[in-house]
Amino acid sequence: MSKSNETKYAIELKGITKTFGSVVANNNINLTIKYGEILALLGENGSGKTTLMNMLSGIYYPDNGTISVAGEEVAISSPTEAIDFGIGMIHQHFKLVEVLNAMDNIVLGTKEKYLKPKELKDKIQNISSKFGLEVEPEKKIYNMSVSEKQTVEILKVLYRGAQILILDEPTAVLTPQEIEKLFAILRKMKEQGSAIIIITHKLNEVMAISDRVSILRKGELIDTVATKETNEKQLTELMVGRPVSLKIERPEIEKKHTVLNVVDLSVMNDDGTYALRNVNFKLKSGEILGVAGIAGSGQKELCESIAGLMKVKEGAVLCNKENIIGKTPDEIINLGISMSFVPEDRLGMGLVGSMGMVENMMLKSYKNNKGFFIDKKPSRKLSEELKKKLEIVTPNVETPVRMMSGGNVQKVLLGREIESNPNVLITAYPVRGLDINSSYVIYDLLNEQKKKGVAILFIGEDLDVLLELSDRIMVLCHGEVKGIVDAKSTSKEEIGLMMTGKSMEGVDQDE
Amino acid sequence: MNMFLNFLIAAVFAGTPLLFGTLGEIMSEKAGHLNLGVEGMMAMGACAGFMAGLLTDSFIVALIAAFAAGMLGALIYAVLTVTFMADQNVTGLTLAIFGTGLSNFIGEYMLVNSTSSSLKLPEKITATISNINIPGLSSIPVVGQLFFQYNPFVYLGILVAILCGIYLNHTKMGLNLRAIGENPAAADAAGIKVTKIKYINILLGGGICGIGGAYSSMIICGGVWMSNSVNGLGWIAVALVIFASWSPTKAIFGSFIFGAFNILKYYFPKTWITIPSAFYDMLPFIITALVLVITSIRKSKENSQPASCGVNYFREER
Numbered sequence: 001m002s003k004s005n006e007t008k009y010a011i012e013l014k015g016i017t018k019t020f021g022s023v024v025a026n027n028n029i030n031l032t033i034k035y036g037e038i039l040a041l042l043g044e045n046g047s048g049k050t051t052l053m054n055m056l057s058g059i060y061y062p063d064n065g066t067i068s069v070a071g072e073e074v075a076i077s078s079p080t081e082a083i084d085f086g087i088g089m090i091h092q093h094f095k096l097v098e099v100l101n102a103m104d105n106i107v108l109g110t111k112e113k114y115l116k117p118k119e120l121k122d123k124i125q126n127i128s129s130k131f132g133l134e135v136e137p138e139k140k141i142y143n144m145s146v147s148e149k150q151t152v153e154i155l156k157v158l159y160r161g162a163q164i165l166i167l168d169e170p171t172a173v174l175t176p177q178e179i180e181k182l183f184a185i186l187r188k189m190k191e192q193g194s195a196i197i198i199i200t201h202k203l204n205e206v207m208a209i210s211d212r213v214s215i216l217r218k219g220e221l222i223d224t225v226a227t228k229e230t231n232e233k234q235l236t237e238l239m240v241g242r243p244v245s246l247k248i249e250r251p252e253i254e255k256k257h258t259v260l261n262v263v264d265l266s267v268m269n270d271d272g273t274y275a276l277r278n279v280n281f282k283l284k285s286g287e288i289l290g291v292a293g294i295a296g297s298g299q300k301e302l303c304e305s306i307a308g309l310m311k312v313k314e315g316a317v318l319c320n321k322e323n324i325i326g327k328t329p330d331e332i333i334n335l336g337i338s339m340s341f342v343p344e345d346r347l348g349m350g351l352v353g354s355m356g357m358v359e360n361m362m363l364k365s366y367k368n369n370k371g372f373f374i375d376k377k378p379s380r381k382l383s384e385e386l387k388k389k390l391e392i393v394t395p396n397v398e399t400p401v402r403m404m405s406g407g408n409v410q411k412v413l414l415g416r417e418i419e420s421n422p423n424v425l426i427t428a429y430p431v432r433g434l435d436i437n438s439s440y441v442i443y444d445l446l447n448e449q450k451k452k453g454v455a456i457l458f459i460g461e462d463l464d465v466l467l468e469l470s471d472r473i474m475v476l477c478h479g480e481v482k483g484i485v486d487a488k489s490t491s492k493e494e495i496g497l498m499m500t501g502k503s504m505e506g507v508d509q510d511e
Numbered sequence: 512m513n514m515f516l517n518f519l520i521a522a523v524f525a526g527t528p529l530l531f532g533t534l535g536e537i538m539s540e541k542a543g544h545l546n547l548g549v550e551g552m553m554a555m556g557a558c559a560g561f562m563a564g565l566l567t568d569s570f571i572v573a574l575i576a577a578f579a580a581g582m583l584g585a586l587i588y589a590v591l592t593v594t595f596m597a598d599q600n601v602t603g604l605t606l607a608i609f610g611t612g613l614s615n616f617i618g619e620y621m622l623v624n625s626t627s628s629s630l631k632l633p634e635k636i637t638a639t640i641s642n643i644n645i646p647g648l649s650s651i652p653v654v655g656q657l658f659f660q661y662n663p664f665v666y667l668g669i670l671v672a673i674l675c676g677i678y679l680n681h682t683k684m685g686l687n688l689r690a691i692g693e694n695p696a697a698a699d700a701a702g703i704k705v706t707k708i709k710y711i712n713i714l715l716g717g718g719i720c721g722i723g724g725a726y727s728s729m730i731i732c733g734g735v736w737m738s739n740s741v742n743g744l745g746w747i748a749v750a751l752v753i754f755a756s757w758s759p760t761k762a763i764f765g766s767f768i769f770g771a772f773n774i775l776k777y778y779f780p781k782t783w784i785t786i787p788s789a790f791y792d793m794l795p796f797i798i799t800a801l802v803l804v805i806t807s808i809r810k811s812k813e814n815s816q817p818a819s820c821g822v823n824y825f826r827e828e829r
Binding site for chain 1: 682683686687689690693694696697698699700701702703812813818
C-alpha cells in the first residue's frame with residue numbers, strides 16, 4: 001500500500017487534531033517513529049503528550065488527521081484494537097489486579113485458548129530472557145515492589161506481541177538504580193527492533209535514553225531534534241517557550257538557632273517492624289533540610305510523627321526545648337509547626353476536594369471564629385490574596401479545589417500553610433507531578449520562607465532538585481538515617497548509595 | 512442420635528434457599544457490584560416460581576420462571592448501577608423493598624381472583640418437588656437418610672455451587688470476572704468487555720437468587736401461597752457471602768451451618784434451659800460479625816471482598 005520503497009515507519013502521525021469542547025488538546029501534529037528507535041516526548045503538564053498517546057492506544061479518537069502503523073493507515077478505536085496493531089501502552093498508574101499473580105495478570109483478557117500453567121510459565125520465561133526482564137510468574141502483585149510491577153506491565157504488552165511500546169512517565173516512582181535497569185531493558189528492546197515512545201519531563205533521562213526528542217507545547221509540536229545534537233538547556237527553552245534558568249536559587253542565610261531537635265525517634269509499623277529507628281537530626285531556622293530516600297523509607301512517618309498524627313514509640317522532638325511528643329496536632333500547630341504533605345493523589349492530606357479555596361482556608365482557622373455561625377469574610381479575603389500572589393488559576397475562590405489542576409492545588413496547600421506564619425514548615429513532595437514552571441514557583445516560595453528564617457524540612461523525590469535547593473540532605477533507608485550530608489559538596493551517586501543502605505559520616509552534628 | 516440426625520437433615524433443608532441466595536450474591540460481588548437486593552430478587556423468584564407452578568403444574572417451567580424473575584430484578588439493578596452509575600447500596604435496598612412488595616401484590620391479586628380461599632400447588636408438581644427416593648441408596652441407614660433423600664432443589668443447589676466454583680477459579684471467563692471485581696480499569700485496559708461481563712454476571716446472580724426464592728414459597732410454605740415467604744433469608748444470604756469468604760464451595764457448608772442456626776430453636780432440648788426464640792434468630796448475625804472481625808484481623812487479600820466492590824466503574828474518570 002505504501003507507494004515508495006522507503007523504510008516503513010512504525011508509526012506515522014499526520015495532522016492529528018483533537019479538541020475537548022473549546023480546548024484544543026492537540027493541533028495538527030506530525031510525528032514519526034522508526035522500528036529500533038527510542039523517541040522521547042517532552043512537554044509541560046497540559047501540553048498534550050498524554051492525549052496524543054491516548055489516541056495511539058485507542059482511548060481517544062482523533063478529530064482530524066491520520067495514524068499509520070507499519071506503513072498502513074489505520075483507525076484505532078479501542079485499547080483492544082491498539083493491541084491488535086501491536087501498540088502497547090504502560091500507564092503511569094499501573095493497571096494490575098493486586099490479588100492475582102504475575103502470570104494471571106499477563107494473560108488477562110487475551111483471546112488465545114487456555115494454556116496450562118506450566119506452558120504459560122515457559123512462554124513467559126522465554127519472553128523475559130529475550131528482553132532481559134526478571135519476574136517471578138507466581139508472585140502476587142501485592143507482594144511486589146514498584147519496579148517489579150512495572151516489569152509485569154512491560155511483560156503484559158510484550159506477551160501480546162507489541163512491537164510499539166509507549167511508556168507514560170515510567171521513571172517517576174523508581175530509584176536511580178531501578179531507572180538504570182529499566183533503561184537497560186528498553187535498550188535491549190530497541191536492539192530487537194521495537195519502537196519505543198517515552199513520555200517524560202526529566203531532561204537528564206531524555207538525554208540518557210532517547211535517539212530523538214519531540215517537544216510539545218500547548219498542544220502543538222514545536223520541534224523534533226536528534227538527542228545527540230541538543231542539550232538540556234535548548235530542550236527546556238523549546239519546552240517552555242522562553243529562556244529559563246535551570247539553576248535553583250540557594251540563598252545563604254546566617255544560621256541562628258536550632259528550632260527542631262529530633263532525638264532518638266522511633267516509630268513502629270502495624271506489623272511490629274520499625275518504620276523509623278533512632279532518628280536524630282537538628283533543623284535550624286533559615287535552612288532547608290532535604291530528605292532523600294526510596295519511597296516508603298519512613299518519610300511519611302517522619303512527617304506525621306512531628307505533626308502529632310502518629311504514635312511514637314520512643315524518642316523526643318524538641319521544639320525550642322519543649323518536647324512536642326504527646327501533644328495534640330492542634331497544640332503543635334499553635335507552636336508554629338506546619339505541614340503540607342502532597343501524596344500521590346495530590347489532594348489527600350490537607351485539602352477537601354469538594355470544598356472551595358475559602359472553605360479549605362477555614363479548616364485551619366475556624367477556631368479564631370467567634371460565635372456559633374461561621375464568618376467567611378477573613379478566609380475569602382485570604383483566598384483572594386493567595387490567588388493573586390501565587391497566580392493560582394481558578395474561576396473563583398469558591399470553585400471546588402478538585403477541579404483545579406495539580407499545580408494550583410499544591411499552591412493552595414502550600415500557600416495556606418505559609419499564611420499561618422510557621423516557624424517550621426514540613427513539606428513532602430510539593431512538586432510531585434508538576435512541570436518546570438510550576439515547580440520553580442514552589443521553589444521560590446520555599447526560598448522566600450527560608451529567608452524569613454523559617455526552618456524547612458523538604459521531603460523530595462528528585463535528587464537533582466534536592467541537591468540544588470537544600471542546604472543539607474538527610475538520607476533515609478528503611479527508617480534509619482544513613483547520614484546527613486552537605487548538599488554543596490555531596491554527589492548524586494553518593495546519595496544514591498546511601499538510599500540503598502550505605503552509611504556515611506554525618507557532616508554536621510554540631511550545635 | 513435420631514434427634515441429632517433429624518436436626519442435620521432439617522439444617523440442610525433450611526440452608527438450601529440461603530445457598531442459592533449466597534451464590535447469586537457472590538456472582539454479583541465478584542463483578543464488583545454489592546447487590547443488597549437479594550431479598551427482593553428472591554421474593555420475585557418466589558412469586559414467579561409459585562405462580563408458574565400453580566398455572567402449568569410443571570417443575571421445569573416453575574424453575575425457569577423463578578430464574579427469569581430473579582434476573583428481571585437484577586436487570587433493574589444492573590441498568591441503574593452499571594449503566595447509570597447509581598449508588599449501589601441505595602439501589603440494592605430499594606430493590607429489596609420493591610421485590611417484596613411486588614411479590615406480595617401479585618400474590619394477593621391471584622388470591623382475590625381465585626375461587627378457593629387459598630392458592631395450593633397442584634399434585635403433579637408437589638410430587639416432583641417432594642423428597643426423592645433413590646432405590647438402594649436412600650434406604651441405607653444414616654448415610655442414605657443424610658445424603659440421598661432430599662428434594663431436587665438441594666441437589667441443584669450443590670451442583671450450582673460446584674459449577675460456580677469451577678467457573679470462577681478455573682476458567683478464563685472466571686479470571687476476567689475476578690479481574691473486573693478487583694480492578695475494572697486494569698481489566699478494561701487488558702481488552703476485557705467490562706460492562707458486558709458485569710451485566711452477564713449480575714443477571715446470572717439474580718437468576719440464582721430467584722431459584723432460592725422459589726424454594727421458600729414452594730417448599731418451606733408447603734405448597735400453599737403465603738405472603739412474605741422469603742422472610743429475611745435474603746439478608747442472611749448477604750451476610751453469608753462474608754462468612755463463606757466469597758467462595759462458592761465454602762458457601763455450601765456456610766449455608767447449612769446458618770440453616771442449622773435457623774432451626775436450632777426447634778431442636779434445642781427445652782429441658783436444659785429456656786432461651787427466647789429471638790435469640791436464635793439473632794445467632795446468624797452474631798456469627799457473621801465474629802467472622803468479619805476475624806477476617807479483618809487476618810487481613811488476607813485473597814479471601815476478602817473484591818477490591819472494587821461497591822464502586823461503580825467509569826472509564827473516563829482517571
